[in-house]
């Protein structure tokens with residue numbers, strides 16, 4: 001999931017009797033599964049939570065271009081380069097689309113980007129891990145886009161209309177990315193040299209746990225998660241989503257002929273789910289705090305691109321203003 | 335395979351040499367645009383640059399497939415792209431020039447795009463049916479590239495004082511690589527006589543008219559004629575190309591015989 005630990009600004013859930021008439025009507029609509037639209041009344045905290053979640057999601061799409069861009073110039077074949085370039089282009093499009101969804105809540109893209117650049121806004125922890133071999137392009141597609149889909153399929157039913165519609169559109173492309181990523185790995189495992197097979201296992205070893213962390217911390221003691229669920233911004237809890245992801249991914253792992261770096265991973269016939277080992281939450285919170293392997297580089301690169309582009313954006317603006325003025329003068333003259 | 339390619343590197347028939355020149359323009363400029371990934375000034379440009387790169391690689395693949403069809407020794411398009419050294423690459427020098435800043439990239443792009451579009455329009459009437467078909471497909475994409483890069487020449491040329499200066503410098507710096515686009519060697523003259531290759535004398539005139547108009551509109555000056563750099567089409571390149579190829583080919587070359 002591209003939005004982790006989204007702060008709702010709420011310390012405890014309100015009881016219906018504590019709500020204003022507006023809030024009660026709002027909650028009634030949520031309960032009826034009718035979508036909230038931009039012009040509708042909504043509690044301030046709901047609006048703020050949505051802006052945080054949607055922008056975090058958008059930032060993740062944009063920062064996520066970097067680990068994949070790292071291999072774009074070195075893609076091993078023309079076909080793989082075309083696929084990767086198309087995927088990166090899609091991710092950038094997702095970012096743009098999500099910024100537009102956030103704009104319907106009254107916050108502009110520039111403002112949101114500014115929060116990203118100044119380190120105030122977060123993006124998914126997963127993109128702070130380095131991509132170190134070509135199989136990472138497969139592992140990212142399969143595991144990272146895979147984990148994102150599990151979350152986003154559910155978010156298609158999220159209560160805010162524009163966000164829900166963005167998810168429907170984005171999900172189609174994400175599933176394509178996931179299949180493509182898996183196919184990269186499958187090709188290397190089935191037709192590859194021993195060195196290529198080692199790359200695949202190495203990529204899975206490095207991306208397995210960080211992918212599970214994408215769903216965020218455990219459910220217990222998460223007020224934010226509970227509030228988001230009540231508002232139906234979130235539709236399933238972190239742990240439920242993580243379990244769904246593991247259950248669908250392990251059989252695919254077996255088809256690859258690879259293993260997960262988790263000795264406790266095994267099928268539990270009683271629960272009908274896979275059991276898995278304890279996630280290293282200290283690593284997760286460290287990455288969230290900015291101490292992951294690539295936090296600094298990712299943000300620096302983004303900021304540098306933005307700063308290097310200032311004169312270009314200024315020029316485009318100046319040109320547009322001149323054109324408008326020119327058109328106005330022509331109109332007056334005629 | 336490497337040896338095989340080296341031995342036929344300079345042994346293409348005239349038509350395949352011409353096809354490879356077209357292919358290499360796409361490969362090399364496409365690769366340059368990949369380098370912009372996550373560095374663009376705005377998100378819309380991020381997607382546009384990536385899209386243009388995609389188009390160029392797609393076109394290159396079509397040209398390469400045709401070259402392989404005609405000469406089985408070439409085996410497949412990845413081997414041709416990944417195993418040739420810079421002396422065997424036949425792209426125009428303008429395509430391999432460094433990205434520089436955004437004005438450098440867009441100046442290079444626009445001057446090449448106009449040539450590319452005009453050349454492809456000519457090639458739509460080539461007596462070689464496959465060339466005509468590839469050109470017809472490519473030209474639709476390249477018209478759009480030209481529109482976009484022309485827009486940036488206008489915006490930066492007639493934007494702010496700073497962008498104006500940067501665009502003028504960019505145009506001046508890339509100008510020595512313009513003449514090569516119209517320079518026809520013996521090989522091209524012969525293919526042109528057969529109705530296969532594009533006639534660059536006609537294209538040169540149209541190109542100069544179009545570019546002059548754009549530069550005036552962008553409040554920029556056409557650089558004075560000075561010296562011209564030639565040789566790309568014959569495999570004599572600038573130093574930029576070798577480093578770029580080293581990066582592009584590194585993974586493929588590190589795993590001979592691997593399937594990706």
Ligand SMILES: [Fe+2]
Nearest residue numbers: 061090091094
């Ligand atoms: Fe995405």
Ligand SMILES: [Fe+2]
Nearest residue numbers: 091145174177
């Ligand atoms: Fe994706």
